[in-house]
Amino acid sequence: MVINIPLEYCPENKWIFLNELRGVEEQMVSGSRSIDAIMLLDACIGSVVESDFVVSKSASLTIPDREAVLTALYENTYGPKVETTVQCRECKQPFDIDFILSDLISSLKPNEANAGKEANGFYVFTTNNGISFRMCTGDDELAVMGMKPKQAEEVIISRCLIKGDRKKARKEIPKAMSQLAPLIDVDIDTICPDCETGQKFHFNLQSYLLNSIIRDKKLLTFEVHRLAVHYGWGLNEILQLPRSIRHNFLSILETG
Numbered sequence: 001m002v003i004n005i006p007l008e009y010c011p012e013n014k015w016i017f018l019n020e021l022r023g024v025e026e027q028m029v030s031g032s033r034s035i036d037a038i039m040l041l042d043a044c045i046g047s048v049v050e051s052d053f054v055v056s057k058s059a060s061l062t063i064p065d066r067e068a069v070l071t072a073l074y075e076n077t078y079g080p081k082v083e084t085t086v087q088c089r090e091c092k093q094p095f096d097i098d099f100i101l102s103d104l105i106s107s108l109k110p111n112e113a114n115a116g117k118e119a120n121g122f123y124v125f126t127t128n129n130g131i132s133f134r135m136c137t138g139d140d141e142l143a144v145m146g147m148k149p150k151q152a153e154e155v156i157i158s159r160c161l162i163k164g165d166r167k168k169a170r171k172e173i174p175k176a177m178s179q180l181a182p183l184i185d186v187d188i189d190t191i192c193p194d195c196e197t198g199q200k201f202h203f204n205l206q207s208y209l210l211n212s213i214i215r216d217k218k219l220l221t222f223e224v225h226r227l228a229v230h231y232g233w234g235l236n237e238i239l240q241l242p243r244s245i246r247h248n249f250l251s252i253l254e255t256g
């Protein structure tokens, strides 16, 4: 299934089209950094529509727009819920956590609407102290890969700063960005059902999605083997199947 996602932090009503995950994309995920997310999204971006309104490179997305695309990819792959098991930090017993991803995202949304002014393909935001900036993109993150964290942050701020004092910008821009578009990188309050100890579960959408795909890669080998043995299909043919279709064939085999 192809899904289309409107980009909220990119002017001119742009969209991205995303194909369903196939084995060939699942197989290539090996980490949970931004570059891993960018490579995965680029492999999933659909080319069914060629239009000035359609974005075809995920590195050009602002971070909040990339998170919206990753959310859509998560929901298309795993459904609306996040379901996981954690170990209690007190009694060490495992317990289940589940929540609806869209509910979590709605709870993070800022009250104020996006009030950026369009300039050169970006929304430009201005703080009360006159610092004008654009949102950070994947291209900015790729440009600082390999740098030490402090240097990387400084380079990103100077790339995103449009107008204003650099010193002030260093303080204000990160705060202003997270107020305008909070990342899906939060601590969720939970209580262990066994010993009733309250504790936090850290949820970062990008790393949760990428690590879920990495975890499933172990199953992928068995799934490919099963389909190859039963239908006589080649490796490439099976890896090109959309994940839901691959799973449909496997459930037919399971139910006999």
Ligand SMILES: [Zn+2]
Binding pocket: 088, 089, 090, 091, 092, 093, 192, 193, 194, 195, 196, 197
């Ligand atoms: Zn416990």
